[in-house]
Amino acid sequence: MRWLNNGRWNELRDAEWVAQFLLALYPALHRMEQSGWIRSEWKLTETNRKAKYYRLTAAGQKELPKAEEGFEQLVKGVRAVLRYAQG
Numbered sequence: 001m002r003w004l005n006n007g008r009w010n011e012l013r014d015a016e017w018v019a020q021f022l023l024a025l026y027p028a029l030h031r032m033e034q035s036g037w038i039r040s041e042w043k044l045t046e047t048n049r050k051a052k053y054y055r056l057t058a059a060g061q062k063e064l065p066k067a068e069e070g071f072e073q074l075v076k077g078v079r080a081v082l083r084y085a086q087g
Helices: 010-033 058-086
Strands: 038-044 050-056
Touching: 010 038, 050 058
Parallel strands: none
Antiparallel strands: 038 050
């Protein structure tokens, strides 16, 4: 996340980015849990608040290299588009 925009804090843009990230994160976690790649459990934090903790399963460990490769390909594609757009 970039905290500065032209030398100034852009609070609204960053709040929107966080909101979009969270909107994508929780459905993705749910899909991974349904696929058996992660397991979750509710626990109390040090401040006595409920929080959901996630752990990779054996099936998730097996899937991880494929997911990392797919992510690397996505990053390469985005970089290529950005280089093209910069001229």
